[in-house]
Amino acid sequence: MSINPDDIFAFSPQHRLQWEEAQQKDVILYPEGMVELNQSSVEILKMCDGSRNLQQIVHDLEQKFGTTGLKDDIIQFLEIALQNGWIERTTN
Amino acid sequence: MAGSNAPQISPPRWLLAELTYSCPLQCPYCSNPIDYSQYPEELDTGEWQRVLSQARKMGAVQLGFSGGEPLTRKDLPELVSHASDLGYYSNLITSGYGLNEEKIVQLQQAGLDHIQVSIQASTQELNDHLAGTESYQHKKKVAHLVKKHGYPMVLCVVIHRENIHQMQQILEMAIELEADYLELANTQYYGWAHLNRDLLLPTREQFLEAEAIAQRYKKRLAGKMKIYYVVPDYYEDRPKACMNGWGTTFLTIAPDGTALPCHSARSLPGLDCPNVRDYSIAEIWNESRAFNFFRGTEWMKEPCRSCDEKRKDFGGCRCQAYLLTGDMYNADPVCSKSPQHQVIEEAIAAARRSAEQTEAPLIFRNSRKSRELSGGK
Numbered sequence A: 001m002s003i004n005p006d007d008i009f010a011f012s013p014q015h016r017l018q019w020e021e022a023q024q025k026d027v028i029l030y031p032e033g034m035v036e037l038n039q040s041s042v043e044i045l046k047m048c049d050g051s052r053n054l055q056q057i058v059h060d061l062e063q064k065f066g067t068t069g070l071k072d073d074i075i076q077f078l079e080i081a082l083q084n085g086w087i088e089r090t091t092n
Numbered sequence B: 001m002a003g004s005n006a007p008q009i010s011p012p013r014w015l016l017a018e019l020t021y022s023c024p025l026q027c028p029y030c031s032n033p034i035d036y037s038q039y040p041e042e043l044d045t046g047e048w049q050r051v052l053s054q055a056r057k058m059g060a061v062q063l064g065f066s067g068g069e070p071l072t073r074k075d076l077p078e079l080v081s082h083a084s085d086l087g088y089y090s091n092l093i094t095s096g097y098g099l100n101e102e103k104i105v106q107l108q109q110a111g112l113d114h115i116q117v118s119i120q121a122s123t124q125e126l127n128d129h130l131a132g133t134e135s136y137q138h139k140k141k142v143a144h145l146v147k148k149h150g151y152p153m154v155l156c157v158v159i160h161r162e163n164i165h166q167m168q169q170i171l172e173m174a175i176e177l178e179a180d181y182l183e184l185a186n187t188q189y190y191g192w193a194h195l196n197r198d199l200l201l202p203t204r205e206q207f208l209e210a211e212a213i214a215q216r217y218k219k220r221l222a223g224k225m226k227i228y229y230v231v232p233d234y235y236e237d238r239p240k241a242c243m244n245g246w247g248t249t250f251l252t253i254a255p256d257g258t259a260l261p262c263h264s265a266r267s268l269p270g271l272d273c274p275n276v277r278d279y280s281i282a283e284i285w286n287e288s289r290a291f292n293f294f295r296g297t298e299w300m301k302e303p304c305r306s307c308d309e310k311r312k313d314f315g316g317c318r319c320q321a322y323l324l325t326g327d328m329y330n331a332d333p334v335c336s337k338s339p340q341h342q343v344i345e346e347a348i349a350a351a352r353r354s355a356e357q358t359e360a361p362l363i364f365r366n367s368r369k370s371r372e373l374s375g376g377k
């Protein structure tokens, strides 16, 4: 699943992203299943709000954390997220 | 239980609320206990709400409303709405019987996250025969309605010898119904299914053929439909990691309020499963004898005790060990290292003989039969 520069990403309406107090973790919930997320995955998923493409996600996250070179990690995670159906893409 | 040897207790993640044993269907593989008719006392609305609140507080987040048929509980919308306020992800596990558009909308407004509809087979004739009720057309309609209202659509088909030859048609039916998830659950032989095992267990050839078809579709449909394929453990070398480990993840509450570490734990002797009418969920989960019974690995006998896989499968299923070997501390006999493994091979051979002979009748799950089989009470 390769990522197009024009793809805009949005969190899937069929899944739910939720903070779990007892676990002190964000989780994705879906029919009869649950995935626990680490901090960086959550940050990327929160950027998938239906307004950003890859470049904007990379830019906004690098700015937020005052760093560079996140692109490869972000691509890798977006591919996993697409494969699992956690996010969807729309092309402008 | 505070001794230094006591295993670390992780909080429950899944709560399975078996709201009722009543059900209009009579599936001969039903996992309810054979003597379910002996537990007619159901928890009331307030008691269920308390259970939901206490379990959520401990960390349970996935919630299954099941049964029996949960739709026979009039207070289902009320319970769903309570669950939604608490932040559960709530799953309704239903035969679809008695579900109509009005109820689907009502439950959605109450905050239900998903509906899993079970279908018995891919043809009307076989479905209605297996369910012991005319229900096929209605189930298909329900599946369409679930989809129409934007729920993730999960179809569940329990697989056994009577329908395993329909594997391909079942998969095609799921495509036609636009299922987002398809659960192909090979029958687990407890309760009613164990009673009917000779008639339900597929032969090895049937199983291998069906599995190959399912895997082919799984690849083809990747990204469109998620297919969960539950393997029949009789044809495996190693047992399943039952319940992800005793008292680590799953909490089942039976209709009468009995708290169970696994849904058939009631059948185990001397476990003394606690009731939510007498104890809080925290007391039950952390302190009760039943939930601590098979926690960790200290309870194990050989060959599990010195086995390097004991943290992977936890010795398999306790109920299966008890049901098939008469000793709940034994290794699950599905394991090829189990000294009792021949009981599985005998069961497979018996199923083959029965497959080659003329049919004996299936025993359908209903209250009359249940009373008969629990001593005519």
Ligand code: SF4
Residues within 6 Å of the ligand: B023, B024, B025, B026, B027, B029, B030, B031, B032, B067, B068, B069, B095, B365
């Ligand atoms: S398996 Fe069949 S009989 Fe048993 S509760 Fe489910 S629908 Fe009812």
Ligand code: SF4
Residues within 6 Å of the ligand: B238, B239, B303, B304, B305, B307, B308, B309, B310, B311, B313, B314, B315, B316, B331, B332, B335, B336, B337, B338
């Ligand atoms: S001997 Fe026991 S622990 Fe080892 S693989 Fe078999 S069931 Fe699992």
